[in-house]
Structures are given as structure tokens and as C-alpha cells.
Amino acid sequence: MSDSLRAIRWKLTLTSIFALVIALGSFYLSNWAYAPSDDQCTWRAMGKRVVIAEILPNGVAEEAGLLDGDELLSIHGRKVDAKHLATAQRYINDQPEGRILIYTVLRERKILRLPVRLVKGFDRTGLIVLVSGLAAWAVGLLVVISSPSRKIARHFYYMGVVSLLVTIAVTIGYDSVAPGLLAPMVLVAGLALGLAPPLWLHFFLRFPHPFPLRTNRHFLAALYGFSLGGGALYAVRVLVRTFDKSELFQEAFRFLDGSPVGKVVGWITPTVAVAGLVLFWVGSYRMPPRKRRALLPALIFTTAIIADLMAYLLLQRSAGQSLVFIRESWVFFFPLPLLPLSFAYAIFRHGFFDVRRAILRWVTYFTVLGLTLALYLGGLAWLFAQGIQVIPPAWVGVLAGISALPIGWLLRWLLLTLRRRFRRDLNTTREVILGNLRETKKRFSEEALLAGLVDSVREAYRPHVLLMLPVEKRQVLLPAVTDPDPDEPFAEELARPRRLELPLGLVRHARENRELVLGLGSDEADWIREQGDVLRAHVDALEVQVLSIIMVNDEPHAALLLGGKYAELNYGREDRELLREVALAAGTLLETAVLHRRMLDQGRIEQELNTARLIQESLITSEAPCMPGFQTALRLSPALETGGDLLWVGKRPSGCWMAAVGDVSGKGLAAALYMSQATALLKMAAQQEGMSFEAILPALDRTMRSLMGPRDFLTLSILEWDADGRYRLARAGHPPTLLIEGSSPAEAREIESSGRGLGLRPFAPGNWSVIEGQLSHRQWLVMYSDGLTEAMNKRGELYGLRRFKDQVQRIWGTGSVRAACEAVFHDVTAFESQNRDDRTLFILSREPA
Incomplete structure (x- = not known):
């Protein structure tokens, strides 16, 4: 048993027993023990005379020959006058069923004595309300057992309990019940009538949509207080009318009924019912479509039943004194059990609450318990009917107690058997689970x-x-x-x-x-x-x-x-x-x-990396093309299987050559993917006719911004030259290109050109400038990535731009750009011990004529 259910189990038990005893007991008292006899006609005082006002068609009064308008003089010798109509009515109600009373009436100046056989009617309206209350209580009990920690589940249960208690107000006949039972029943009925409207409205403030008003304490206190005040007024009125016949109190209540307060109290229940229905509609349309469709049957039935009861209240105000209307009013209440059943359908079918475990366990237990007690009590009743009543009462109690012992053991055996049936055999459970694992x-x-x-x-x-x-x-x-x-x-x-x-x-x-x-x-x-x-x-x-x-x-x-x-x-x-x-x-x-x-993943990763490396190698320029009058050396060495450096050399439609060195932020597959995209876009832009050199970087920037992540970017240097050595150079955040003219430090300078990286966010003007120049014989243009200059040794020292220049200038005198490229890579590899990064180098020189 869960902690939440354990905390409220006695509250559920006691409230359920109390509500069931009160509801079933009041229905029994009103229809059997204290069922009033009836002559199936109504009287009305006209001055000092008492006149038959209405006769039920095909009723006992009509069979006896009574007619509308007959003046009633006496009943079985008891004089009837206008001041003591209630006493005469009580006299008739107290008679046994089938008793024949002689009614003396005056008709057209003739005195007639007519025999009327009294009958006891069955309260069909009370039966319908009782069945509705039982259904609401049962559904609420299942809901709160399945979800005892949810407030909405407990609220649902309380509504079911109050629905059962409302049966008292509908079924009990206050004029016929014994005075000792009347007072507590009236108080319980007043409590139920006072709690029902605010519980209804408060429920729809919580379900299906939680409205903020549900937590407003001042509103809830006013709602419950005003409604409970109306219930208390109802109880006081019934008690005073029953036990105090003074004209003073009767006149006070008549005045209260006609006052604005009385009218407000009279309309509080219909108003709250309609307000709850409106909240139900509004809350349903604030739910997801699936749940709204699940609640649709309950919504339709609730609307139809509220409309039906509103019609009943309106007709009651105009035809409420009609005997036919009173006897046939059960028709208006006939659909009432569909209200809790529609909510039960939504709960069972669409899972608003998990009630299946509760149904399987608790309903089975209660069914076995109820059937056992019914058989035991039925057996005792049968024994009494066979003559056991001649035994002294003390011995009857002893025999009943002794016979209860085997019944108790039988009940215990049945419940334990059910528990074993509910619990799967441990060996079977082990076989089911472990067998699947094998x-x-x-x-x-x-x-x-x-x-x-x-x-x-x-x-x-x-x-x-x-x-x-x-x-x-x-x-x-x-x-x-x-x-x-x-x-x-x-x-x-x-x-x-x-x-x-x-x-x-x-x-x-x-x-x-x-x-x-x-x-x-x-x-x-x-x-x-x-x-x-x-x-x-x-x-x-x-x-x-x-x-x-x-x-x-x-x-x-x-x-x-x-x-x-x-x-x-x-x-x-x-x-x-x-x-x-x-x-x-x-x-x-x-x-x-x-x-x-892990073994499969490792093999798969190695295969994917090899495939990515092959794709990347196919995109970059790995061998320098043949260029008459020029020497080129290039090399790209990724830090991992794939890298983010870009290296491309190609010929443009104008006949000029173009080289590009770039670096994508980050490492690994993501950087390699961006590098591949950038290389493909660069090749397409460079080989497109009509695309000027100045338009390449802006076009790449726009495209890469849409492709790359918010924190990724690309640095790039692009170089274009013709057969005469005229070159144009642009830079987008990349390290500056070096111009080497000799072996001394003064003969190596950086060509500075402005411009921000590509794909950066937020967008801003790139301000890419283009520098033009003439490449002379023996001059070298060197483009590189920061993986060369930022290589780090064990002491944390960077290789640096100075070492890089010195190494290139040391080989410059040989005139071989390929030797310079290999020497730089060899020296950086020997220097570096950590901070491994992609390395790219491109060197262009012009041969002597």
C-alpha cells in the first residue's frame, strides 16, 4: 500500500460507510419503514372550506368517486377544517397501506360518503438519485484509490460522497419520519445541500483546466460559506416547520422567501451548476485535442443533464403544485445516472486516472466480502423464517456469534486465495524473466x-x-x-x-x-x-x-x-x-x-574516418600544377584523420591562376565538413565566368554564414596572379602573407590587408581589401596556417613567426621552394611536442626569364 493511500485509508472507509448507511437507510425509511400512505388527491383551503383541488388520473381517489371541487367535510369521522389541514394529512400518511377511509364530501348541496383505499407510492425520483449517487461514489472511490496523492482525485471522491448524502433531501418524508431520526437526517441533508454546489464549481475550476481562481482563498471561503449558509437555512426551516407550528415562524419564512436574500439563496444551486458547466466547456477547449475528444461524451451528457434539470426547475415554479407534475417528475431525473457514468467512461477509456489496478484488486475483494455477508445474513433470515424465533433472544445472539466464526474463517480463506491468484508464482516469474535473458x-x-x-x-x-x-x-x-x-x-x-x-x-x-x-x-x-x-x-x-x-x-x-x-x-x-x-x-x-x-563502433569509426579522409584529400590540392615561369610548393598535414585546413590551387577562366589557404575553427569531422563545403564553394566561385576577384570573399561569407554553426567561422587568404607576375591578394582574418626577397630579416615582410573572417555572427561589413603587386624574379609569396607558427614544445614555447621566417629564408638562397616547404615541416615536427594542429603551407616563386 502506498504512503498516500495508507494516510487516508481510514478516512475513505469511514466516510464511505457513513454515506452508504445514510443514503441506503434514508431510502429504506422513506419507501418502507416510514412510507406515507396517500389518497392520490390534493386539497386546498378556500376561506374556511377545504376543497378537493386535483385528483390523480386513474388513482384511488378517482376510483372512489371523488371529483375536483368537492368540499371535504370529514375523513372517517374526523372533521377537516382549513386550520388543521396538516393534521389531517398526517393522519392519512400514518395509516397502513390498503386501509379504507370514508371521505364525507359536499357536492351540489348533497352530502356523499365515499370509501377511499389508501396506497403507498414508490419514490422513483429518489431511486434515480440514489443510483446516481452510488455510481458517483463508486467511481470516486476507484479514482482516489488509484491516485491517492492527487487533489483532483480526492475532490472527485468527495463529490461522490456528497451525491450519496443528497439522497436524504430527495427521498425522506419529513412529516412521516420519527422525531428521533428527523433532526440528524435534516442536518445531514442541509450539510449535503450546502456542500454540493461549491464542490461542483470548485471541481471544474480544477478539471479539466486549472483556473487561477481555484487557489483564491477569499473566493473559496465566500463560495463555501454562502452555500453552507443556505444549507443551514434549509435545515432550520424544516426543523422549525416540523416541531414548531406557531404562525410567527411560518410568517417569517414566508417573508424570507419573498425577500432578495431568499431569492438569491433559491437560485444559488442553478447558478453554480451553470457556472460549472461553462468552466467545463472553457477548460475542455484549453486542453490538447486528444484529451478534448476523450472528454466529449462527458461534456455532452453534462450539458444535456444540466439543461434537463434547468427545465425541471422552471416548470416547477409554474406547475410545481400539480399532482401529475409531482408524480411524473422522475422523468426529468431519469438521465442523471449517465453523468457519473460518462465520466467513468472517459476515465476507463482514455486513462485520466489509472483505475484498472484498483478495479481488479479492490472491487474483487469488496465483491467477495459483500457476497459472503449477504449469504450469511440471508441464511440467518431464512432460519428465523423457519421458526427459530421461538428460541430465547439471548441464545439467538450466542448462536449467531458462533455461526459467524466459520463464516469469518471462510472469508479469510477466500481473500487469501484471491491474493495468491493476484500474485504470480515466484518460480513462474523467475522463469519468465530469466528465460527471456537466456x-x-x-x-x-x-x-x-x-x-x-x-x-x-x-x-x-x-x-x-x-x-x-x-x-x-x-x-x-x-x-x-x-x-x-x-x-x-x-x-x-x-x-x-x-x-x-x-x-x-x-x-x-x-x-x-x-x-x-x-x-x-x-x-x-x-x-x-x-x-x-x-x-x-x-x-x-x-x-x-x-x-x-x-x-x-x-x-x-x-x-x-x-x-x-x-x-x-x-x-x-x-x-x-x-x-x-x-x-x-x-x-x-x-x-x-x-x-x-564498442568493438563494432571502433571499426565503424575507423571506416568512417578513412572515408572522410579520402573525400577531403580529393577536394584539396595535394600536388602543384605545372605553371610555366613559376615554381610552387604546397603541403597540408591534418592533425587527425581529417582536418579543417583548406588548400586549393586552380586556374580561372580568365587564364589567371588562383591559390587559397584557409582554416576552419575547431577540429575533427565537423571542421572537415565545413572545409569541404568551403572548398567546393571556392572552386565554383573561382571558375565561374564573370565572378570578379573582389566578389569572391563576400559571396563566400554569405553562404558560409547560413551553413556554419553560430560559433564557427573560416579564415582565408586568396591569391591571384597572371603570367607576367602581377598578383592580387585578399585576406579574411587569416595570418598575413609573407613576401621573401632575401636571406636577411629585413628582406621578409608581411603583406597586411584588412578583412574579417567568413561566416562570423552577428553580421557586419567584411571590409575586405585587395592588395595588388608585381612578383619579381627570385621573390617568394608564402601563405600558411597558424598550425605552423603556434606549434608548442615541452616548455610551452611557441614555434613563432620569427623561426618560421628564418627557416624559409635559410632555404631561399637555394631557389627551391619545394626544399623550403619540406624543411619547414621537418623543423616544426621536431620542435613540437603538444598542441597538435592542422598545418598548411603554400609557396609561390617566379623563375628567372
């Missing part, structure tokens, strides 16, 4: 193993909640609570996923002692409360009771969370031991599956 087809698939484990646990226990969640860094990501109760203190937090951390001490204990099954109840999981009240409320709202840790290589790999099982509410010691055994077996199998997956 399937060899699933041993090398982690997903198949976990899915099979979930299926087998669901088949074995049929839990109403079953979650298989991964564990990452000792944390379990709990899912959001679906449809959290808006009245709960952490309703907004419950609607979001939340992380449950497994404490280090708990994991160490699980690793060393194999204690892999943990209870999640508030009385056995203090480590959850230590992580905050919100997390504790989240676990309670998910209604999970047990957490089973599956360890792989002595580390938590997955967590299996279980809610209440098939027709049961908790997991016993044997169940937890079985779950521990299952967790050990699953962990052993998962180690094999995880190792197999």
Missing part, C-alpha cells in the same frame, strides 16, 4: 537485451509504471510527470525532466555487496530527500516504488524503475530478491553486449 540472439545487442528485459518484467509483474533509463555519470534522467496535479506545490517543476543522482556511497555498496534493488518510498530512501523536496515529489508523482540498478564493469549502466505490480501495491522481499538476481544476470550479459558494441 535467448542467444540477444546476447550481442545491448538494445535487444534491455528491450527483452523490459518485456519480460512487464509480462511477469504487469506493473502500472515500467521505466528503463540509462545511467550517465551516476545520474538517472527521470521523465516529466504527465498531467501533474496543478494544485501540488511543485506542479511546474514536475512537468520537466529531472536528474536523480545515485550517491557514491550507494554505488560503492552496490558494487561491493551486490545490493542492486532499492526501495524508493519516503521511509526507505532518505538519499532522495537529501537531493531536495522537488525530487522527492517527482519520484512520488511518477508512482515508482522500486529501482533496480544494472551494473556493467562495476559501474551503473541502466536503471529499471517499477511501479505497483499486477493487482498489488508493493513488492515483497521475495520479489526484490528476484529482481536482484535478474539485475546480476542482465549485468553479466550486458558486459558482453557492451564490449561487442
Whole structure:
């Protein structure tokens, strides 16, 4: 039994017994024990005379020969006058059924004596209200048992209890009930009539949409207070009318009925009923379409029944004194049981509350209990009918008590048998779960193993909640609570996923002692409360009771969370031991599956990286093309299998040559993907006729901004030259191009050109400038990436631009750009010990004529 249900179980039991006894007892008293006799006609005082006002068609009064307008003189010798009509009516009501009374009437100046046979009518309206109350109580009880922690479930149950208590006000005949029973019944009826309207309105303030007004204490206090005041006024009026016949009080109540206060009290119930219906409509249209469609039957029936009862109230004000209307008014109440049944349909069919476990367990138990008691009491009644009443009363009590002992043992045996039927045999459960894990087809698939484990646990226990969640860094990501109760203190937090951390001490204990099954109840999981009240409320709202840790290589790999099982509410010691055994077996199998997956992943990654490297190598320029009058050397060395540096050399449609060196931020596959896109776009722009050199960088910037992530960018240097050595150079955030003219430091300078990187956000003007020049014989243009100059040794020193220049100038005298390129890469590799980065170098020189 859950903590929430354990806390309110006695409240549910006592209120249910009280409501059932009062409702069934009042119906029994009104229809059998104190059922009033009736002559099926009505009287009216006209001055000092008493006249027959209306006769029920085909009733006993019509059969006796009474007619409308007859003056009633006496009943069975008792004089009838206008001042004592209530006394005469009470005299008739107290007679047994079938009694014949002589009515003396004056008709057209003739005195007639007519025999009237009294009958006792059956209250069909009261029966309909009772059936509706029983249905509402039963549905409310199932709802609150299934979700005892939700306020809306408890509210639903209270509405069912009050619906049962309203039966008293509808069924009881106050003039015929014994005075000793009348006072408590009237007080209970007043309480029910006072609670019903505010409970109705308050319910639709909570369901199906939580309106802010539901938490306004001042509004709720005024609503409940005013309605309870109306119920108290009703009770006082009935008691005073019954026990005090003085004209003073009767006149006071007549005055109160005609006053504005009396009219407001009279219309409070219809007004609240319509207001609740309006809230129901508005709240339904604020729900998702699926749930709105689920509530549609309840919405339609509620609207139809409220309209039907409103029609009844309006007709009652105009024809309420009509005997035919009173006797046939049950027709207006006939659809009333459909109201709780429509809500029951929405609950059962669409799962607004999880009531199936409650139906299976509790309804079965109550059915067995009720049938046993019915058979026992029926047997006692049969024995009394056979003559056991001649035995002295003291001995009858002894015999009844002794006979109750075997009945009690029989009932206990039946309930234990049902409990065993509800609980699956432990050996069968073990075979179901472990047998599924033994399937060899699933041993090398982690997903198949976990899915099979979930299926087998669901088949074995049929839990109403079953979650298989991964564990990452000792944390379990709990899912959001679906449809959290808006009245709960952490309703907004419950609607979001939340992380449950497994404490280090708990994991160490699980690793060393194999204690892999943990209870999640508030009385056995203090480590959850230590992580905050919100997390504790989240676990309670998910209604999970047990957490089973599956360890792989002595580390938590997955967590299996279980809610209440098939027709049961908790997991016993044997169940937890079985779950521990299952967790050990699953962990052993998962180690094999995880190792197999890692081997496959490693092979797959290597294959993908090789494919990416081949694609990248096909895009970059790996060998210098033949250019008469020029020497070129180029090299790109990625830090990993793939890299983010760009190197491309190609010929433009104008006959000029073009070279580009770039660097994409980041490393790995993402940088290689952006580099591939940039290279393809650069080739397309460079080889497009009509695309000027100045337009290339702006076009690349616009395109790369739409392709790259918000924090990614591309630096680029592009160089264009013709056969005469005239060159044009533009730079977008890349290191400046070097112009080498000799071996001394003064003969190596940086060509500065402005311009920001490509693809940067937010957008801003690039301000890319183009520098033009003439490449003379023996001059070198050097473009490179920062992977060369920012290489780092063991002492944390950078290779630096100065070393780079010195190394290029040292080889300059040989006139071989290829030798200079190889020397730079060899020197940087020998220098570097950390901070590995992509390296790119391009050198262009003009040969002597």
C-alpha cells in the first residue's frame, strides 16, 4: 500500500460507510419503514372550506368517486377544517397501506360518503438519485484509490460522497419520519445541500483546466460559506416547520422567501451548476485535442443533464403544485445516472486516472466480502423464517456469534486465495524473466537485451509504471510527470525532466555487496530527500516504488524503475530478491553486449574516418600544377584523420591562376565538413565566368554564414596572379602573407590587408581589401596556417613567426621552394611536442626569364 493511500485509508472507509448507511437507510425509511400512505388527491383551503383541488388520473381517489371541487367535510369521522389541514394529512400518511377511509364530501348541496383505499407510492425520483449517487461514489472511490496523492482525485471522491448524502433531501418524508431520526437526517441533508454546489464549481475550476481562481482563498471561503449558509437555512426551516407550528415562524419564512436574500439563496444551486458547466466547456477547449475528444461524451451528457434539470426547475415554479407534475417528475431525473457514468467512461477509456489496478484488486475483494455477508445474513433470515424465533433472544445472539466464526474463517480463506491468484508464482516469474535473458540472439545487442528485459518484467509483474533509463555519470534522467496535479506545490517543476543522482556511497555498496534493488518510498530512501523536496515529489508523482540498478564493469549502466505490480501495491522481499538476481544476470550479459558494441563502433569509426579522409584529400590540392615561369610548393598535414585546413590551387577562366589557404575553427569531422563545403564553394566561385576577384570573399561569407554553426567561422587568404607576375591578394582574418626577397630579416615582410573572417555572427561589413603587386624574379609569396607558427614544445614555447621566417629564408638562397616547404615541416615536427594542429603551407616563386 502506498504512503498516500495508507494516510487516508481510514478516512475513505469511514466516510464511505457513513454515506452508504445514510443514503441506503434514508431510502429504506422513506419507501418502507416510514412510507406515507396517500389518497392520490390534493386539497386546498378556500376561506374556511377545504376543497378537493386535483385528483390523480386513474388513482384511488378517482376510483372512489371523488371529483375536483368537492368540499371535504370529514375523513372517517374526523372533521377537516382549513386550520388543521396538516393534521389531517398526517393522519392519512400514518395509516397502513390498503386501509379504507370514508371521505364525507359536499357536492351540489348533497352530502356523499365515499370509501377511499389508501396506497403507498414508490419514490422513483429518489431511486434515480440514489443510483446516481452510488455510481458517483463508486467511481470516486476507484479514482482516489488509484491516485491517492492527487487533489483532483480526492475532490472527485468527495463529490461522490456528497451525491450519496443528497439522497436524504430527495427521498425522506419529513412529516412521516420519527422525531428521533428527523433532526440528524435534516442536518445531514442541509450539510449535503450546502456542500454540493461549491464542490461542483470548485471541481471544474480544477478539471479539466486549472483556473487561477481555484487557489483564491477569499473566493473559496465566500463560495463555501454562502452555500453552507443556505444549507443551514434549509435545515432550520424544516426543523422549525416540523416541531414548531406557531404562525410567527411560518410568517417569517414566508417573508424570507419573498425577500432578495431568499431569492438569491433559491437560485444559488442553478447558478453554480451553470457556472460549472461553462468552466467545463472553457477548460475542455484549453486542453490538447486528444484529451478534448476523450472528454466529449462527458461534456455532452453534462450539458444535456444540466439543461434537463434547468427545465425541471422552471416548470416547477409554474406547475410545481400539480399532482401529475409531482408524480411524473422522475422523468426529468431519469438521465442523471449517465453523468457519473460518462465520466467513468472517459476515465476507463482514455486513462485520466489509472483505475484498472484498483478495479481488479479492490472491487474483487469488496465483491467477495459483500457476497459472503449477504449469504450469511440471508441464511440467518431464512432460519428465523423457519421458526427459530421461538428460541430465547439471548441464545439467538450466542448462536449467531458462533455461526459467524466459520463464516469469518471462510472469508479469510477466500481473500487469501484471491491474493495468491493476484500474485504470480515466484518460480513462474523467475522463469519468465530469466528465460527471456537466456535467448542467444540477444546476447550481442545491448538494445535487444534491455528491450527483452523490459518485456519480460512487464509480462511477469504487469506493473502500472515500467521505466528503463540509462545511467550517465551516476545520474538517472527521470521523465516529466504527465498531467501533474496543478494544485501540488511543485506542479511546474514536475512537468520537466529531472536528474536523480545515485550517491557514491550507494554505488560503492552496490558494487561491493551486490545490493542492486532499492526501495524508493519516503521511509526507505532518505538519499532522495537529501537531493531536495522537488525530487522527492517527482519520484512520488511518477508512482515508482522500486529501482533496480544494472551494473556493467562495476559501474551503473541502466536503471529499471517499477511501479505497483499486477493487482498489488508493493513488492515483497521475495520479489526484490528476484529482481536482484535478474539485475546480476542482465549485468553479466550486458558486459558482453557492451564490449561487442564498442568493438563494432571502433571499426565503424575507423571506416568512417578513412572515408572522410579520402573525400577531403580529393577536394584539396595535394600536388602543384605545372605553371610555366613559376615554381610552387604546397603541403597540408591534418592533425587527425581529417582536418579543417583548406588548400586549393586552380586556374580561372580568365587564364589567371588562383591559390587559397584557409582554416576552419575547431577540429575533427565537423571542421572537415565545413572545409569541404568551403572548398567546393571556392572552386565554383573561382571558375565561374564573370565572378570578379573582389566578389569572391563576400559571396563566400554569405553562404558560409547560413551553413556554419553560430560559433564557427573560416579564415582565408586568396591569391591571384597572371603570367607576367602581377598578383592580387585578399585576406579574411587569416595570418598575413609573407613576401621573401632575401636571406636577411629585413628582406621578409608581411603583406597586411584588412578583412574579417567568413561566416562570423552577428553580421557586419567584411571590409575586405585587395592588395595588388608585381612578383619579381627570385621573390617568394608564402601563405600558411597558424598550425605552423603556434606549434608548442615541452616548455610551452611557441614555434613563432620569427623561426618560421628564418627557416624559409635559410632555404631561399637555394631557389627551391619545394626544399623550403619540406624543411619547414621537418623543423616544426621536431620542435613540437603538444598542441597538435592542422598545418598548411603554400609557396609561390617566379623563375628567372
